[in-house]
Amino acid sequence: MRHLVLFAGSSIPELGQKISEHLGCQIGGCTLSKFSNQETRVEIYQSVREKDVYIVQSGCGHVNDNLMELLVMIQACKTASAKRVTAVIPYFPYSRQADIPYRPSGAPLTQAPPLTEPSTPRTVPSTPRTVPSTPKMDRGALINAESFTREVERIAMAQKLERPMERPHTYTPADNAPLPCAYNDKNGSYREWVARSGTLVADLLTCAGADHIITMDLHDPQFQGFFDCPVDNLSSEPPMVRYIKQQIPDYQNAIIVSPDAGGAKRATRIAEKLNMTFALIHKERRRPDKPNHLDMMLVGDVSGKVCILVDDIADTAFTISKAAKVLHKQGAKKIYALITHAILSGDALQRIQQSYLDVVVVSNSVPQEEHTRKCSKLYTFNVAPIFAEAIRRTHNGESVSMLFNLDNELI
Amino acid sequence: MADNSIKIFTGNSHPELAKLVANRIGIDLAKVVVAKYSNQETSVTIGESVRDEDVFIIQSGCGEINDNLMELLIMINACKTASARRITAVIPCFPYARQDKKDKSRAPITAKLTANMLTVAGADHVITMDLHASQIQGFFNIPVDNLYCEPPMIKYICTKIDNWKNAIIVSPDAGGAKRATSIADRLNLDFALIHKERKKANEVSRMVLVGDVRDKIAILVDDMADTCGTLGLAAKTLVENGAEKVYAIVAHGILSGKAIKVINESVIEKLVVTNTIPHEDKMAICPKLDIIDISPTLAEAIRRTHNGESVSYLFSHVPE
Numbered sequence: 001m002r003h004l005v006l007f008a009g010s011s012i013p014e015l016g017q018k019i020s021e022h023l024g025c026q027i028g029g030c031t032l033s034k035f036s037n038q039e040t041r042v043e044i045y046q047s048v049r050e051k052d053v054y055i056v057q058s059g060c061g062h063v064n065d066n067l068m069e070l071l072v073m074i075q076a077c078k079t080a081s082a083k084r085v086t087a088v089i090p091y092f093p094y095s096r097q098a099d100i101p102y103r104p105s106g107a108p109l110t111q112a113p114p115l116t117e118p119s120t121p122r123t124v125p126s127t128p129r130t131v132p133s134t135p136k137m138d139r140g141a142l143i144n145a146e147s148f149t150r151e152v153e154r155i156a157m158a159q160k161l162e163r164p165m166e167r168p169h170t171y172t173p174a175d176n177a178p179l180p181c182a183y184n185d186k187n188g189s190y191r192e193w194v195a196r197s198g199t200l201v202a203d204l205l206t207c208a209g210a211d212h213i214i215t216m217d218l219h220d221p222q223f224q225g226f227f228d229c230p231v232d233n234l235s236s237e238p239p240m241v242r243y244i245k246q247q248i249p250d251y252q253n254a255i256i257v258s259p260d261a262g263g264a265k266r267a268t269r270i271a272e273k274l275n276m277t278f279a280l281i282h283k284e285r286r287r288p289d290k291p292n293h294l295d296m297m298l299v300g301d302v303s304g305k306v307c308i309l310v311d312d313i314a315d316t317a318f319t320i321s322k323a324a325k326v327l328h329k330q331g332a333k334k335i336y337a338l339i340t341h342a343i344l345s346g347d348a349l350q351r352i353q354q355s356y357l358d359v360v361v362v363s364n365s366v367p368q369e370e371h372t373r374k375c376s377k378l379y380t381f382n383v384a385p386i387f388a389e390a391i392r393r394t395h396n397g398e399s400v401s402m403l404f405n406l407d408n409e410l411i
Numbered sequence: 412m413a414d415n416s417i418k419i420f421t422g423n424s425h426p427e428l429a430k431l432v433a434n435r436i437g438i439d440l441a442k443v444v445v446a447k448y449s450n451q452e453t454s455v456t457i458g459e460s461v462r463d464e465d466v467f468i469i470q471s472g473c474g475e476i477n478d479n480l481m482e483l484l485i486m487i488n489a490c491k492t493a494s495a496r497r498i499t500a501v502i503p504c505f506p507y508a509r510q511d512k513k514d515k516s517r518a519p520i521t522a523k524l525t526a527n528m529l530t531v532a533g534a535d536h537v538i539t540m541d542l543h544a545s546q547i548q549g550f551f552n553i554p555v556d557n558l559y560c561e562p563p564m565i566k567y568i569c570t571k572i573d574n575w576k577n578a579i580i581v582s583p584d585a586g587g588a589k590r591a592t593s594i595a596d597r598l599n600l601d602f603a604l605i606h607k608e609r610k611k612a613n614e615v616s617r618m619v620l621v622g623d624v625r626d627k628i629a630i631l632v633d634d635m636a637d638t639c640g641t642l643g644l645a646a647k648t649l650v651e652n653g654a655e656k657v658y659a660i661v662a663h664g665i666l667s668g669k670a671i672k673v674i675n676e677s678v679i680e681k682l683v684v685t686n687t688i689p690h691e692d693k694m695a696i697c698p699k700l701d702i703i704d705i706s707p708t709l710a711e712a713i714r715r716t717h718n719g720e721s722v723s724y725l726f727s728h729v730p731e
Contacts, residue, residue, distance in 0.1 A: 036613055036638050037667040038476045039507055044517040063451045068477040071528070076519035094452055192444075195455035195489030200532055204484070207527040315450050345450040 003083075004395050005048050007073060009057030011066040012367050015090065015384055016056045022388030028053075032069055040065065042072045048082040052395050054214075055085065056387070059093025060343055060366040067093055067201070071208040078209035086212040086394065087205060088387060090365030091341045095219040096313070097196040202226035214390050216365055216383065217312045217340040234390055235404050236340045236363055237266075239381045241273055243361055244308065248336065254306040255279050259323035267310045279307075281323050296326045303331030314339040314362070317348035321355035328356040341365050342378075349375045415464050415496060417717050420457070422470040422482040425689050428503065428706055429469040435710035445482050453478065455485045461495040465717050467538075468498065469709075472506025473665065473688040480506055480525070484532040491533030499536040499716065500529055501709060503687035504663045508543035509635075511550075526550035538712055540687055540705065541634050541662040556722060558712055560662040560685050561590075562729040563703050565597055567683060568630065571701075572658060578628040579603055579654075583645040591632045603629075605645050613638050613668075618648045625653035636661040636684065639670040643677040656680045663687050664700075671697045707731070 005028045008016025020027045029045035055077070057070040070087060077085045198220075205213065206229060213227060216234045224231040244251050257279045258267035264280055271278040279300025307327045309320055314337075324335045335357050342362035344352075352360055353375050360375075362368060363383045372378045386403060393400050418441040421429035433440045442458030468490070470483040483500060490498050510521040529537065530553055538556045542548065548555040568575050581603045582591035588604055595602040603622025629649045636642055636659070646657040657679050664684025666674075674682050674697055683701045684690065694700055711730040715722050724730075 037665045038474070039510075040477060040521075042519055048517065059452075061451070062477075064453060064475075064477040064481040068480065071524060072519045072521050075521065075524045076517055079513060079520060080517040193457040193461075193489060193493045195457070195485045196492070197453075197485050197488065200484060200488040203531040204528050207531045208524055343450045 003051050004391075005046070005051045005053045005082075006391070007044075007053065007055045007077075009055060009066060009069050009073065011061050011069075012056065012058045012090065012365075014367060014369070015058070015364055015387075018364075018382065018384035019056060019088075019388045019391065022385055023392060030073070032073075040068050040072050042069065042076050044073075044076055044080065048077050048080050050081065050083045053077045053082045053085045054088055054391050054395075056088045056090075058089060058091045058366060059095075060091055063093045067204075071204060074205070074208040074210050084211045085209055086214060086391075087210045088214045088391065090216050090363075090383065090387065091343070092201075092215045092218055092223070094197040094201045095223060097198050198223060199226050212394070214387065214394070216363075216386070219312060232390060232394070232400060234386055234400075236365075236383055236386070237270060237273075238403070238405070239363070239383065239386070240310070240338050240340075240361075241270060243338065243381055244270075244274060248306065248308070250306070251308075252276065254308055255300065255302055257281060257300070257302070257307050257309050257323070257327065259283075259309050259311050259319050263311055266312065270310060281326055283319075283322070296322055298326055298330050301330075302327055304333055306334045307332040307336070309335065309337040309357075311337070311339050313341045313343065314360075315343045315348065316346050317344060317351045317355075320360075321351050321357065324356040334358050336361065339363075342368065342371070344371050349378075352377055413465060413717055413719065417713065418459070418461055418464045418466045418495075419713070420466065420468045420486055420490075422468070422479055422486060424474055424479040424482075425469070425471045425503070425687075427689060427691075428471070428686055428709075431686075431704065431706035432469060432710045432713065435707055436714055443486065445486070447478075453481050453485055455482065455489050457486075457489055457493060461490050461493050463494065463496045466490045466495040466498045467501050467713050469501045469503075471503045471687055472508075473504055476506050480528075484528055487529070487532040487534050497535045498533060499538060499713075500534045501538045501713065503540045503705070503709065504665075505539045505542055505547065508547060511544055511547055522547050523550045536716070538709070538716070540685075540709070543634060556712060556716070558708055558722075559726055560687075560703070560705060560708075561594060561597075562725070562727060563685065563705055563708065564632070564660050564662075564683075565594060566729050567660065567703050568594075568598065572628065572630070574628060575630075576600075578630050579622070579624055581605060581622070581624065581629050581631050581645070581649060583607070583631050583633050583641050587633050590634065594632055601627075605648060607641065607644070613640065618644050620648055620652050624649055626655055629654040629657045631657065631659040631679075632661075633659070634662045635665060636663070636670065636682070637665045638668050639666065639673045639677075639682075642679065642682070643673045646677050646679045650678045659683065661685075664690065664693075666690075666693055674699055 004025060006020050006025060007028045007030055010032045016027055031043045033041045035041050055073050057066055074085050211229055213231045217236050218233050221233060224233060248254060255277050256267050256271040258264045259281050261282050268278055279302055281296055281298055283296045309323055311320060314320055320337050327335055337357050337360045339362045343366055349371060357377060360377050361379045361381060364380050365383055368380045389403060390400055419433050420441050420443045422445050429440060444456045446454050448454050468486050470479055487498055487500060507521040507525050513520055536554050540558045541560045542557050545557055548557055579601045580591050580595040582588050583605050584607055592602050603624055606619045631645055642659050649657050658681050659679050660683045662685055665688060671693060681699050681701050683703060685703045685705045690702055707730040708725055711725055712722055
């Protein structure tokens with residue numbers, strides 16, 4: 001490991017430490033702090049000339065600050081003549097984005113909703129869109145005219161009933177800050193344009209100088225195509241499979257459940273590997289007599305069985321707690337949840353504690369010490385060995401394919 | 412004459428300035444909502460059509476700089492994918508402008524990184540004010556308009572400082588000498604310089620005055636006031652050398668950390684800053700603070716850029 005230098009960003013120092021222990025090298029000396037005016041400050045204390053540099057930083061906590069730190073570190077190493085700079089990003093920020101940036105028109109909307117009461121619910125096609133949750137309260141985010149924000153608020157209150165709940169968000173009616181959503185002015189033709197930052201973040205990493213990206217369980221595997229440089233999308237399935245085999249008694253009779261249709265592929269892969277049955281919860285079903293009510297429909301039979309929910313990201317934990325409720329109603333005996341990236345922002349921990357979930361197992365791609373202290377149902381599995389192996393093999397020029405093999409017992 | 416219209420968007424860094432600029436031009440601010448998701452990711456939703464329009468996004472590098480920078484980048488990117496004709500980033504105080512050279516081993520040139528990020532996000536043009544080093548314009552491949560706060564500063568000196576004909580312009584460090592001499596020439600006043608030795612970032616050690624300030628009103632001129640260590644020590648040196656009163660005029664008043672305390676306890680008569688950075692909360696606790704409004708300059712620059720007229724008028728005049 002003579003020519004390898006590993007740096008850990010300030011978002012996940014513990015994971016960085018574990019990775020360095022696995023690799024058998026020390027974490028590179030650097031100071032990460034902020035200037036008095038909040039600008040990021042990076043100082044690197046050892047030479048990186050002609051070395052293979054790996055920077056570990058996750059997109060959690062204060063995302064923009066951590067992203068900026070990562071970009072500045074990459075730039076610093078590049079201008080210090082590093083041979084190759086690889087960004088190791090366990091949880092990739094801004095990876096969830098709306099499928100379409102605008103709302104296509106459903107039923108024709110001919111007039112603006114009245115300002116005095118919530119407008120009558122409109123029918124809109126159930127395309128999932130990323131809807132923001134509670135905006136940051138201490139900004140006082142009234143940036144446009146008062147009347148606009150009030151109008152937006154009213155529309156938001158009306159729309160929260162019909163919003164498809166796939167993307168995580170929590171909107172409590174007590175908040176007074178405005179929420180973005182479709183507004184239509186008098187001609188009723190324009191919807192809003194939601195920014196999709198995925199390509200932008202990919203371009204920023206490339207322009208800062210990253211030559212290689214290593215990440216885990218990207219929300220959208222097609223994300224790899226946004227980059228011109230090689231992207232290794234590692235899989236957290238081997239440790240999940242191992243957990244099921246070792247920690248869940250009588251797992252052959254359990255059922256793998258995917259909490260939404262998008263995650264079906266992931267869940268079926270694990271189910272096939274372990275020779276288990278599979279079920280799916282579909283949550284965009286709309287009943288004709290209740291057009292605003294989003295049902296969670298279970299496809300498959302779970303009565304009297306142990307259920308294992310598998311998902312990639314748990315942010316507000318809304319999806320999995322709702323899924324657990326459905327499973328409980330359908331007669332599940334015990335409900336586990338295996339999640340790769342557990343951001344658990346807002347009141348997610350409370351939601352999990354009060355839900356029908358029995359055990360929630362998450363990876364440490366996002367720091368979990370605080371969360372495990374507060375929630376008794378939470379356990380973590382360690383993904384540092386996977387990243388350490390990937391780093392070692394990339395550095396030595398060996399193949400990384402064995403990390404995707406679910407038979408792998410090495411890590 | 413352009414056939415499309417101006418759309419001005421603002422992020423969360425300095426919405427008051429954006430409103431002043433829009434009022435000066437005579438239009439409303441365009442509708443956009445910039446907030447944060449529950450997991451702290453920034454969310455931008457644009458509320459009007461920008462297809463084929465001339466978009467100006469006003470965002471200053473102050474407060475939570477990384478959040479504001481990210482908001483700016485995402486807004487630029489959103490407008491680009493929404494088919495705007497041209498996107499101009501109006502950045503009154505350019506972030507990371509002080510990290511513009513590799514002054515020690517492995518130091519990042521973050522100003523270059525910021526320039527790259529703005530270009531990659533899709534900006535076609537940048538308008539900024541009093542860059543820390545005007546060479547930063549060279550970091551970009553797109554046109555950059557570096558406007559000057561000098562005309563508004565000169566107007567302030569002539570109108571608000573009594574007996575300004577008996578004043579002397581002082582630069583608190585060697586790097587700002589050019590800026591100070593240009594103002595001194597314009598006003599036909601004398602010039603002095605303070606040479607400082609700096610050991611660590613944001614910490615000043617020794618100050619040496621070059622020039623004579625005895626019995627004169629000293630006007631310190633600088634581009635940035637961050638922790639105000641420089642200004643406080645410079646004012647003390649000037650008074651020790653016989654200056655009657657000390658004013659400080661600064662383009663970007665960042666005023667972070669203990670700055671207000673330093674100013675209140677120093678011998679500075681008045682600290683004058685421009686409104687490139689919001690100061691409402693600081694005005695309440697610092698009676699020595701005075702603000703120059705530069706929104707007419709920005710508004711004129713935007714109007715002239717949109718109409719394809721020359722902007723050189725703004726380098727020596729203050730638009731009324």
